[in-house]
Amino acid sequence: MDGATPTARNSSTSTSENGGNASSSSNAATAAGSGSSPLSFECNICFETPHDPVVTECGHLYCWRCLFKWMQTKSAYPLCPVCKSKIEKSKVIPVYGRGMQDSKDPREATASEERLPPRPRGHRTEVPVTNGQMNFGGGAYGIPQNRFGNPAFGTFSFTLVPSLFGLHFQYPQASFGNSPDANPAAQQQQRVTSADQEQHDLISKLLLAFALFIIFCLLFT
Amino acid sequence: MADGQVAKRLQSELMNLMMEGVPGVSAFPDGDNYTQWTGTIHGSDVGPYKGMKFQLSLVFPKDYPYSAPTVKFMTGCFHPNVDMSGNICLDILKDKWSATYTVKSILLSIQSLLDEPNNDSPLNNQAASLWSQQEEYKRLVAKKYAEG
Numbered sequence: 204m205d206g207a208t209p210t211a212r213n214s215s216t217s218t219s220e221n222g223g224n225a226s227s228s229s230n231a232a233t234a235a236g237s238g239s240s241p242l243s244f245e246c247n248i249c250f251e252t253p254h255d256p257v258v259t260e261c262g263h264l265y266c267w268r269c270l271f272k273w274m275q276t277k278s279a280y281p282l283c284p285v286c287k288s289k290i291e292k293s294k295v296i297p298v299y300g301r302g303m304q305d306s307k308d309p310r311e312a313t314a315s316e317e318r319l320p321p322r323p324r325g326h327r328t329e330v331p332v333t334n335g336q337m338n339f340g341g342g343a344y345g346i347p348q349n350r351f352g353n354p355a356f357g358t359f360s361f362t363l364v365p366s367l368f369g370l371h372f373q374y375p376q377a378s379f380g381n382s383p384d385a386n387p388a389a390q391q392q393q394r395v396t397s398a399d400q401e402q403h404d405l406i407s408k409l410l411l412a413f414a415l416f417i418i419f420c421l422l423f424t
Numbered sequence: 425m426a427d428g429q430v431a432k433r434l435q436s437e438l439m440n441l442m443m444e445g446v447p448g449v450s451a452f453p454d455g456d457n458y459t460q461w462t463g464t465i466h467g468s469d470v471g472p473y474k475g476m477k478f479q480l481s482l483v484f485p486k487d488y489p490y491s492a493p494t495v496k497f498m499t500g501c502f503h504p505n506v507d508m509s510g511n512i513c514l515d516i517l518k519d520k521w522s523a524t525y526t527v528k529s530i531l532l533s534i535q536s537l538l539d540e541p542n543n544d545s546p547l548n549n550q551a552a553s554l555w556s557q558q559e560e561y562k563r564l565v566a567k568k569y570a571e572g
Contacts, residue, residue: 248489248523249429250436273523276490284524 247285248273255322256298261288267322270295295323430488434458437526449531451482459484462498463531471539472562476569480510480534482527492521495530502568504541504552512537513547 246253248269255267263285265273274281274292281290435458441451451463461482467473479498485491495517497510505513516525516533546552554561 249433251432269523272490276487282522284522287522 253298256300257322258296258298259283259288259290260294260296261286261290264298267295267297268319271319292320292323297322297325299325427486430484430486431458433489434461434484434527437528440526441528444528446528446532448535449528451527451531459486459488461527463495463527465531465535465538468535468539472558472565473538476565480531482530489523489525492517492525493527493530495534500568500572501538502548502551502565503538504543504546504548504555505537506551507547511547513542513545 244253244264245251246256246266246269247263248265251266253264253266253269256264257267257270258264259270261283263283270290271292273284274290282288283290434453438451438453448466448468449463451461454460454462461484463480463482465478465480467476467478477499478501481494481496481498483494485493495512495514497506497512501510507513512534514533514537516522517530541552541555543552543555551561551564554564
């Protein structure tokens with residue numbers, strides 16, 4: 204150990220600290236199980252503080268590069284080095300400590316280390332929407348959403364163009380509401396438009412006047 | 425780079441081995457080179473190898489711990505799973521190797537293999553067939569050990 208590098212010295216101090224912990228609470232040492240060091244937050248392959256830490260489904264901690272290398276050497280059927288549980292790259296969970304959430308561009312790691320793919324990302328599960336909110340969304344928000352969707356947009360453009368010429372088409376929602384989802388919305392639209400028929404008449408006349416004014420302006424300037 | 429990581433891991437193993445002071449097994453690098461170690465195993469107090477001390481050589485590959493080290497008995501050992509040149513037949517050193525195994529776990533495994541041989545896949549047929557006659561087995565073990 205004469206030629207100990209600075210890193211070796213670091214590890215020696217950390218080990219002695221661990222030794223102190225172990226002596227103060229023997230439970231901690233036994234809890235660490237068969238691991239050679241009482242400190243549990245070390246990579247199970249390189250025995251150091253994990254770099255890009257990941258956890259397997261079975262709960263064992265590794266550096267991403269260490270685990271990936273292990274999975275490559277046992278590519279046929281990779282098993283967790285600690286408990287021999289089956290491991291899959293897609294099911295490896297990254298561990299984000301405070302302030303280190305994906306702070307490093309994973310591509311840097313790819314460039315510097317030999318073909319190491321980026322660490323798998325964490326899986327987020329959204330809080331499920333409760334029943335009450337679902338109904339609210341379907342009833343009140345569903346229609347506005349449909350109105351800006353295909354059938355409604357078609358209706359809008361068709362109403363605007365004929366109204367310029369003071370004409371009144373029957374709004375052709377039916378032809379656009381092909382999908383079963385769109386049909387109720389189209390019917391709803393029909394009811395709304397027939398109720399506002401008079402307002403539309405007025406607006407279309409005003410638009411016609413405005414359009415004629417613009418045409419005159421264009422012609423005589 | 426890769427060699428540095430092997431040395432780092434072996435340094436950490438050596439540190440742990442010395443700190444813990446595992447009874448019955450010990451190991452130390454042969455020189456400045458961390459890739460070759462000499463280990464010592466004491467026979468357990470209950471088996472036919474009681475009171476005996478065996479030296480082993482451990483040679484670590486460049487991709488350690490992703491591959492197992494090559495472990496051999498340097499002291500002659502009369503055992504069903506050890507051949508005349510000291511080669512050991514032990515699954516954890518072959519297909520059952522795991523990157524989390526250490527020098528300590530290897531030596532402890534070999535220590536328990538001494539008392540619990542796998543007689544189904546012997547390297548030493550004489551030892552395997554003699555295992556059932558423990559008195560005779562013990563006598564032969566002691567004789568071979570005295571010969572070296």
